[in-house]
Amino acid sequence: MEILYRSDEIAGRIAAMGAEITEYYRGKELTLVTLMTGGLCFAADLARAIDLPLWIDSLAVASYRGCRSTGELEFRSMLKLDPAGREILILDEVLDSGTTLKCVCDYFGKRGAAGVRTAVMVEKRLPRPNGLAHADWTGFVTGTRYLVGYGLDADELYRNLPHIAALD
Ligand SMILES: O=P(O)(O)OC[C@H]1O[C@H](OP(=O)(O)OP(=O)(O)O)[C@H](O)[C@@H]1O
Ligand SMILES: Nc1nc2[nH]cnc2c(=O)[nH]1
Structure with missing residues (x-):
């Protein structure tokens, strides 16, 4: 396993992103939606780096089934809040094929x-x-x-590592 981003490097980027997001959403009502389970650490840190009142919700979707072939998302857990009329910022830890985030963005648009x-x-x-x-x-x-x-996990392990590493 090779460490690519140390915890202090992650913290530095989180602080910078939090400051940018704070300025972008200043004066608006922001709702963060974390994609579970992978987005857990990122959301916990980024939410505390955003200096605004905000709502937090979460959603769990299966990214490799359903959506690509049918355009429908397979939900493992649902939202608590009604997204209608809200400024939604979706948080996830990795953008890979982008399928998950495209489907989830479309879903919030439809809602x-x-x-x-x-x-x-x-x-x-x-x-x-x-x-x-x-x-x-x-x-x-x-x-x-x-x-x-x-x-980020491999068979549900490693999510608690404080750094981001390449497994191979
Ligand atoms: O850009 P994509 O190719 O769609 O991949 C990104 C998604 O894959 C992972 O989720 P996963 O389905 O493994 O669930 P998890 O969050 O429970 O780990 C990750 O958390 C992202 O949500
Ligand atoms: N754990 C993990 N999940 C992913 N989902 C999409 N890409 C990845 C990745 O690189 N690692």
Whole structure:
């Protein structure tokens, strides 16, 4: 396992992203929606780096089933808040094929959100013909290796590592 981003480097990017997001949403009513389970660490840190009153909700979806072929998301857990009329910022730890975030953005659009934006900790450097091309806020841009730590798992392990590492 090779460490790609240390916890102090992650903290530095979180602080910078939090400051940018704070300025962007100043004067608006912001709702963060964390994609579980992977977005857990990122959301916990980023929410505390945003200096605004805000709502927090979460959603769990199966990214590799359903959505790509049918355009429908498979939900493992539902929202608590009604997204209609809200400024939604979706938080996820990795943008890979972009399928998950594209489907989730479309879902919030259909549910009547006033605005839908995205923030990810890591974006992989690859073409995303069927997915969201880029997040609105990104911590790091990296290669295509399989990542673990800081929420990212391999068979549900490693999510609690404080750094982000490549498994191979
Ligand atoms: O850009 P994509 O190719 O769609 O991949 C990104 C998604 O894959 C992972 O979720 P996963 O389905 O593994 O669930 P998890 O959050 O429970 O780990 C990750 O948390 C992202 O949500
Ligand atoms: N753990 C993990 N999950 C992913 N989902 C999409 N890409 C990745 C990755 O690199 N690591």
